[in-house]
Amino acid sequence: QKEVEQDPGPLSVPEGAIVSLNCTYSNSAFQYFMWYRQYSRKGPELLMYTYSSGNKEDGRFTAQVDKSSKYISLFIRDSQPSDSATYLCAMIFSRNGANSKLTFGKGITLSVRP
């Protein structure tokens, strides 16, 4: 079992839809959770960053972490064609030492249709 599992997709939605992207993980030691967005032919860029369980909102984006279920989600409200990209979840054990390496999900490609 991989440490981080992400629905492979792809996912296609109409403009304006609410998008829900999810990842599950197996190691309860993960503490920091991130979502990256990667446009075609570009490097990943950090979208959201949360620590432990709870919700975090930034504009149209909401990141949710449920440590008891080992489940994280990214919600995109009022999705736009410009949101079309690959979304990768990532997590780390801690911010210090050798355990700080990012472990990524494989990513899901989202297409928002005008």
Next chain:
Amino acid sequence: DSGVTQTPKHLITATGQRVTLRCSPRSGDLSVYWYQQSLDQGLQFLIHYYNGEERAKGNILERFSAQQFPDLHSELNLSSLELGDSALYFCASSVEAQVANTEAFFGQGTRLTVV
């Protein structure tokens, strides 16, 4: 533009060969991280350098090595290349003195094709 520069953008080489990928971090960033992205494995952390010193190692093969120079640019050397090494190789940089790379900025990557 993230401010992280990777060269070359594309590289095609034969099996058994050796290549060097180069990364210039954002101005002021002391940490450089290398990642490999392939369709089957996703994005995998390879190695992290901070101010010239190796700080953390991930799934990096023994055939691969990296270093960070005094001017803070970094090189990833891949030798005895195999078909399975074909992938996108990303470099990321961050200011942080800690090993964590949560606010790292990624370059556009080098696409390596081994034939």
